[in-house]
Amino acid sequence: MENLMEKIISLAKRRGFVYPGSDIYGGLAGTYDYGPLGVALKNNVKESWRKKFVSSRSDMYEVDAAIIMNPKVWEVSGHVGGFSDPLVECTKCKRRFREDTLKEKGKCDECGSPTGEARQFNMMFATQIGAVEDSSAKVYLRPETAQGIFVNFKNIVDSFHPKLPFGMAQIGKAFRNEITPRDFIFRVREFEQMEIEYFVRAADWEKYFEYFKAEMLAWMEEIGLDMGKVHELNVADADLAHYSKRTTDFEFEYPFGQKELYGLAYRTDFDLKNHGLEYVDDLPAQAGEAKIVPHIIEPSLGVDRTILALLCSAYAEDEKDGEVRSYLKFAPHMAPVVCAVSPLLKNKPELVDKARIVYGMMKAEFGRVMWDDNGNIGKRYRRQDEIGTPWCIVVDFDTLEDDTVTVRDRDSGSQERIHINQLIQYVQEKI
Numbered sequence: 001m002e003n004l005m006e007k008i009i010s011l012a013k014r015r016g017f018v019y020p021g022s023d024i025y026g027g028l029a030g031t032y033d034y035g036p037l038g039v040a041l042k043n044n045v046k047e048s049w050r051k052k053f054v055s056s057r058s059d060m061y062e063v064d065a066a067i068i069m070n071p072k073v074w075e076v077s078g079h080v081g082g083f084s085d086p087l088v089e090c091t092k093c094k095r096r097f098r099e100d101t102l103k104e105k106g107k108c109d110e111c112g113s114p115t116g117e118a119r120q121f122n123m124m125f126a127t128q129i130g131a132v133e134d135s136s137a138k139v140y141l142r143p144e145t146a147q148g149i150f151v152n153f154k155n156i157v158d159s160f161h162p163k164l165p166f167g168m169a170q171i172g173k174a175f176r177n178e179i180t181p182r183d184f185i186f187r188v189r190e191f192e193q194m195e196i197e198y199f200v201r202a203a204d205w206e207k208y209f210e211y212f213k214a215e216m217l218a219w220m221e222e223i224g225l226d227m228g229k230v231h232e233l234n235v236a237d238a239d240l241a242h243y244s245k246r247t248t249d250f251e252f253e254y255p256f257g258q259k260e261l262y263g264l265a266y267r268t269d270f271d272l273k274n275h276g277l278e279y280v281d282d283l284p285a286q287a288g289e290a291k292i293v294p295h296i297i298e299p300s301l302g303v304d305r306t307i308l309a310l311l312c313s314a315y316a317e318d319e320k321d322g323e324v325r326s327y328l329k330f331a332p333h334m335a336p337v338v339c340a341v342s343p344l345l346k347n348k349p350e351l352v353d354k355a356r357i358v359y360g361m362m363k364a365e366f367g368r369v370m371w372d373d374n375g376n377i378g379k380r381y382r383r384q385d386e387i388g389t390p391w392c393i394v395v396d397f398d399t400l401e402d403d404t405v406t407v408r409d410r411d412s413g414s415q416e417r418i419h420i421n422q423l424i425q426y427v428q429e430k431i
C-alpha cells in the first residue's frame, strides 16, 4: 500500500494511539508518548505475553527490577566496554550516522559527501546519582532488562528453590542513546522490553532454543501479526552480540523494509559466570549435588516494535458506501476497544437512557468499552473502524419494544439483532 507508514503515523496521532514526545516543545528525537488507545493496546500485548509465558506456566518467575543499577553490573556484563555502535560523521555537513545503516558505505545519507573514520559510540545513557558530582556517582539507565534478571537470580533461587530448567521474566523500560532514531516507534531511545532468561543445563540448550522459537512464533500468530511478513534470520557469527553464541532474529516486513522485530539468543553461561553466580544441581542421575553455572536461552521482545508490527498488520482499506474507509482489523482480544455503545439519536432521552444501561452492563464486564454518541451513526462507525473496534452496538426504537440491539461487525459491515441478555455472551465467545 502506498504511503502506508504516513497513514499509520497520522492515524496513530489523530486517534490517540501514539503522539510524538514533548510535542508542544517541538518534540524530542527518539521519544514517543502513548495515548489512551496506545496504552490499551500495549496492555493487551503485555497481558497476552504474560499469560502465555508466565502465568500459565509453573516454571517462570517474574521480577520488576530497578532501572538504575549498580554501575558494576554494566562493567561485568560487558556493556561499558562493548555496547556500542560505529559512529561516522559526514566530512562536509557534519551530520552523524550509524555506519552500518548508511544507504551507501562511506557516503553521507544526506549530502553524499564522504564520511570520516568510524569510532565506537557507547549507547548507554549515563547520569549522576545523589548530590555529589564525582565519577563515583555515575550510573546508567539500563539498556536491556536482562541484567535486572541476573542480579536477582540468587534471590529467586533462595526464595523459591526452582529446579532446572526454569525461567525468569521481566517487562520494563530500556534506554539506548541510538545514533539515528527513526522509523516512528521502530527505533526509539526509550522503549519497553519483555524478556525471559531461561536457565538450562549446558547440554540442553539447543532443545530449548528450538522450543522457544516455536513458542515465540505461536504467540506472534496468537496476537494477530501478519505471519506472511515474519521471517527468521540466523545472525552470522561476525554480527553476534558480545554475549551470544547463536541468535535467531525474527524480522518483520515493515513499510520501510524488513527489519528486526524480536531476538532469540543463546547467551551461554556468559552472564551468570561473569556475575559469579552458581546453581546447586541435584539432578537425580548424578551422585549427590553439583555446583554448575546454568546456560541461558533468551527470548527478547520489544513492546513498541510489537505495536508497530500490529498496526502494520491490521491497517486495511476498502470501499464502503462509495467511500474509501480505513480500518484496523485487530484480533478482537487485542483491540483497544472491544465494543462501542451508542443511542441511535442523541436527542431522544429514552434511547440515551436505555443505551446508558447497555453501556454500563458491557463496561462492567469488559472494561474496554466506549460510549460514542458523536455525529451521525455513519460517522461513529467510521471512527470505530479506524481504531479497530470489532463491534458497534446501537440502541434504537425497536430496542424500547423488544430489548434487542443492533450489533454491527467491523470487517464485513453487516448487522444483526441481538437480545440485550445475550450481548455479553455474544462478545465473550469471540474474544
Ligand code: ATP
Pocket (backbone or CB within 6 Å): 176, 178, 185, 186, 187, 188, 189, 191, 193, 260, 261, 262, 263, 300, 301, 302, 303, 304, 305
Ligand atoms: P537493532 O539491531 O535493531 O538495533 P538489537 O539487535 O540491538 O536491535 P536487542 O539488543 O536484541 O536489539 O534488543 C531486543 C529487542 O528490543 C529487539 O528485538 C527490539 O524488539 C527491542 N529494541 C531494541 N532496540 C530498540 C529501539 N531502539 N527501539 C525500540 N525497540 C528496540
